[in-house]
Amino acid sequence: MGWARIDDGFDDHPKVVELLDHEEEGWAAITLWVMCLTWAHRNTRKPGKAPGHIPPALPRRYLGAAGRAAAELLVEVGLWDAADRGWVIHDFIKYLPSEETRQARAAAGRKGAEARWRGKQTRTSNDGDGGESTSSQEAHGNEPSTSHDSATSGMTNDGSRARARRAPTPDPMPEPEPSSPQSPPHVTTAASTGAKTEPGTADGGRNTEGQNEDRNGAQVIDMGLVAEIQALRPDWSVSSIFRTLEHPDVRSRPWDLVRAAFTTIAADPDTRLPSRLTHDGPWWGEALRQTRPRPARPPWCGQCDAETTRMVELGDGRLARCPDCHPKEVRTA
Incomplete structure (x- = not known):
């Protein structure tokens, strides 16, 4: 039996969220995507087949007359790609396991099956060499069978046919009332x-x-x-x-x-x-x-180089912001 894997973040993917905004049409499209994904893994991963290819009649098989519209919606959000004859699941080949991975998984499965079989054979052989069973031992003695427990049988512990006296069954502990659900x-x-x-x-x-x-x-x-x-x-x-x-x-x-x-x-x-x-x-x-509007630009003092730059020359020849009207100097002052 093969598997079709779906990421656990599928419900939060932007393409899926966009489908949910379409409500009923989006839900139908998600259903179609999942059904066709399993179909593609079962039918298109074979020699001579195009991996991930969805034939034109498949959406109608699952959704009836609404299948075509759901397929077009999947193409619109980018989960399917249009093809000459039908559609192709987007990035289907990208997430297929490599041949080495498939062989490693098959080998691991065979080893697990062999280990389980050996364990089963060992338990069977031990049961065959264990001697008389418990029920046989009890049958040879005068003690009553352990199956006649006073809690579950009408017989007393001494093996007689007298009715056993049973202690009154205690009332079960009352279950606590469920608390009201908290809203997320x-x-x-x-x-x-x-x-x-x-x-x-x-x-x-x-x-x-x-x-x-x-x-x-x-x-x-x-x-x-x-x-x-x-x-x-x-x-x-x-x-x-x-x-x-x-x-x-x-x-x-x-x-x-x-x-x-x-x-x-x-x-x-x-x-x-x-x-x-x-x-x-x-x-x-x-x-x-x-x-977050920007604060108003302070008025130009007229003493610096220009209204646009608002720089002054220091004594050593370096340029600096005007302390009287440069926006950054006035705001930090």
């Missing part, structure tokens, strides 16, 4: 924690250096931001917005930057999915300019 920290909302917000603030009292925290230290996702993004993009579902905000590459950034960057890509008509926020792009630089 990254999906806690402001409504569920009862976090207080200060009136009169545009962001509901949000900490601009990170997400709000409830009394247990859990990060709180601002439902106001979710509503704001949905107002800009009604075609995006709440679940896809939540998944984007829960992504590690998003949660690691300051919350005010996330808000500014998310609204920027939501207002961009070229943005198809909210998962675009999880990648590096110009929207993060734009968010930085919005939330």
Whole structure:
């Protein structure tokens, strides 16, 4: 029996996350990818076959009429590559084991089987030379069989037919009531924690250096931001917005930057999915300019060389920043 290996980080791969944003169509595409991966390992790793090739009729066999659309979605995100007759699983050959690896695994399997067989033969021979069995020894004596235990049989320990007196069966220990499940920290909302917000603030009292925290230290996702993004993009579902905000590459950034960057890509008509926020792009630089504006340039003193450079000549002929109007000198003074 062969194997088709899937990385344990499959669920967090950007291509898979992009499929999840398509919800039902994405789930169908993931199902098709897994089914066809096992089919390809079983059928295309043979002489004369193209490794990883998926014939045109296979998606319809698994998903019916929706198979074609799922295959096109897999090509769109890069998990499949289009071919002349069907498709090819992306990087299928790259992750196949080499011939040396396959031979080493086969040899190890044979050695393991031989060791198990030798152990079985040894146990069988020991059982054959062990003499009389326990039940036979008991049959020759006057002691009752050990199978007639007072806890499980109606006979007494002396072998008579009198009914054994049994101690009352103790009541089992009551099982503790299960505690209420705790919500994961990254999906806690402001409504569920009862976090207080200060009136009169545009962001509901949000900490601009990170997400709000409830009394247990859990990060709180601002439902106001979710509503704001949905107002800009009604075609995006709440679940896809939540998944984007829960992504590690998003949660690691300051919350005010996330808000500014998310609204920027939501207002961009070229943005198809909210998962675009999880990648590096110009929207993060734009968010930085919005939330971290540069201080105003100080006025030119008129005593240094020029308004653009603002340098002065020292007594030894070296140039230095003007202490009166150069931006870096004035800010650090």
